[in-house]
Amino acid sequence: MTNEVKKMRGRPRIFDMDEALDKALEIFWKRGYEGASIAELTETLGITKPSLYTAFGNKEELFKKALSRYAAGPVAFVSNIVNEPTARKVAESFLFKSAEFLTDASHPQGCMIVQGALSSGESTDIVKNILINYRDSYENLLAVRFQKAIVDGDLSSEDDSKVLAKYLATLHQGMSVQATSGATKKELINVAKLAMKIWPS
Amino acid sequence: MTNEVKKMRGRPRIFDMDEALDKALEIFWKRGYEGASIAELTETLGITKPSLYTAFGNKEELFKKALSRYAAGPVAFVSNIVNEPTARKVAESFLFKSAEFLTDASHPQGCMIVQGALSSGESTDIVKNILINYRDSYENLLAVRFQKAIVDGDLSSEDDSKVLAKYLATLHQGMSVQATSGATKKELINVAKLAMKIWPS
DNA sequence: TTTATTAAATACCAAACGGTATATAAATAT
DNA sequence: ATATTTATATACCGTTTGGTATTTAATAAA
Numbered sequence: 001m002t003n004e005v006k007k008m009r010g011r012p013r014i015f016d017m018d019e020a021l022d023k024a025l026e027i028f029w030k031r032g033y034e035g036a037s038i039a040e041l042t043e044t045l046g047i048t049k050p051s052l053y054t055a056f057g058n059k060e061e062l063f064k065k066a067l068s069r070y071a072a073g074p075v076a077f078v079s080n081i082v083n084e085p086t087a088r089k090v091a092e093s094f095l096f097k098s099a100e101f102l103t104d105a106s107h108p109q110g111c112m113i114v115q116g117a118l119s120s121g122e123s124t125d126i127v128k129n130i131l132i133n134y135r136d137s138y139e140n141l142l143a144v145r146f147q148k149a150i151v152d153g154d155l156s157s158e159d160d161s162k163v164l165a166k167y168l169a170t171l172h173q174g175m176s177v178q179a180t181s182g183a184t185k186k187e188l189i190n191v192a193k194l195a196m197k198i199w200p201s
Numbered sequence: 202m203t204n205e206v207k208k209m210r211g212r213p214r215i216f217d218m219d220e221a222l223d224k225a226l227e228i229f230w231k232r233g234y235e236g237a238s239i240a241e242l243t244e245t246l247g248i249t250k251p252s253l254y255t256a257f258g259n260k261e262e263l264f265k266k267a268l269s270r271y272a273a274g275p276v277a278f279v280s281n282i283v284n285e286p287t288a289r290k291v292a293e294s295f296l297f298k299s300a301e302f303l304t305d306a307s308h309p310q311g312c313m314i315v316q317g318a319l320s321s322g323e324s325t326d327i328v329k330n331i332l333i334n335y336r337d338s339y340e341n342l343l344a345v346r347f348q349k350a351i352v353d354g355d356l357s358s359e360d361d362s363k364v365l366a367k368y369l370a371t372l373h374q375g376m377s378v379q380a381t382s383g384a385t386k387k388e389l390i391n392v393a394k395l396a397m398k399i400w401p402s
Numbered sequence: 403t404t405t406a407t408t409a410a411a412t413a414c415c416a417a418a419c420g421g422t423a424t425a426t427a428a429a430t431a432t
Numbered sequence: 433a434t435a436t437t438t439a440t441a442t443a444c445c446g447t448t449t450g451g452t453a454t455t456t457a458a459t460a461a462a
Contacts, residue, residue: 008429010430010437011429011440012428013438053420054440119231135382167395174375178370197399208460209460214409260450
């Protein structure tokens with residue numbers, strides 16, 4: 001029916017926005033929000049500053065878009081984890097997939113949502129809070145899933161879904177720091193195995 | 202014998218270096234290396250830039266000195282933890298004291314050694330590596346202690362001292378991120394309690 | 403009292419920061 | 433063909449960055 005290629009009005013963009021966004025994502029992932037300079041971004045994307053600004057708004061907007069792409073791409077697996085049949089499988093999947101993902105050599109080590117803006121100047125408070133919300137959000141996803149497991153009888157009513165979720169989130173965030181510092185996949189898997197020994201059922 | 206007050210040669214320094222270092226430490230702790238600007242540092246210390254530079258060298262030197270002070274002061278307890286009588290007490294002490302320290306309202310939340318320079322520009326690679334070494338160093342302190350515990354019969358020969366140490370270090374680093382993101386002492390203590398359930402002996 | 407030494411205060415530096423004004427080029431709509 | 437729209441490229445903006453040259457003040461040694 002309608003043509004796939006939209007005929008836009010003005011001069012056509014010379015670069016692919018999604019490809020550019022992927023490159024920007026990699027810079028932000030590696031450098032953090034503050035550590036990624038517009039200069040490095042434009043060089044890596046192969047475009048000029050005005051092109052970057054007309055396409056993405058400003059640095060903060062670009063970061064937000066790269067972050068959305070990160071959430072929908074590399075770490076999309078987290079959202080699916082809650083579909084595992086048991087709470088134990090959810091926890092295992094979360095820890096082991098984290099260990100693998102965080103040390104994967106095909107992209108920067110560690111998690112962008114964890115390290116994107118931890119300690120930085122006052123000017124980055126907005127970005128810092130966005131990342132805090134993301135972290136809270138996936139921790140909450142786990143907590144809700146474990147609460148359901150308690151109702152299902154999969155976990156005991158004496159288990160604390162929120163504490164279990166925070167335990168996993170804490171491990172994930174710690175593993176992210178470890179990965180950035182050079183820890184190997186093997187080491188993190190061993191940590192994950194050990195961590196799973198607390199699992200109640 | 203020798204006088205306590207050294208009579209220095211030139212014009213006397215108008216400020217106390219240790220007090221200034223404490224203030225600098227707090228800024229670096231809160232902002233990270235990159236996020237702490239010379240402007241904020243001089244304002245907080247109440248001294249001018251040339252005074253800061255003659256007293257401490259440059260930003261990197263000041264950071265290193267603040268970091269030494271941090272290691273010898275706020276987190277000195279970590280070095281003493283290995284003196285606990287059993288491996289279990291070492292682990293408990295490490296996790297519970299971390300939970301308390303990281304959320305203590307009397308100073309910035311989280312650990313400077315963890316968050317001082319995680320993701321940042323290329324120019325901070327030296328500082329990044331210094332912090333990695335600090336983290337490796339205290340993880341190693343724990344590993345050595347647990348190896349001794351294996352020899353003592355306090356831990357089984359089937360336990361892996363390095364994995365146990367990395368497990369604790371990972372939790373500490375994760376708790377640091379949690380503390381910075383607003384987690385309470387109570388929440389982190391619950392995580393620590395849960396984490397201790399894996400303990401082999 | 404002079405000299406040497408060290409710190410203070412003011413003013414300044416080049417470079418990098420995020421961001422834009424201006425002009426031009428390339429497309430569609432009329 | 434012309435007008436409109438949007439992206440490009442070049443050059444520029446003020447601000448902030450970490451760091452200093454220069455002068456002056458305060459002490460101890462000679």
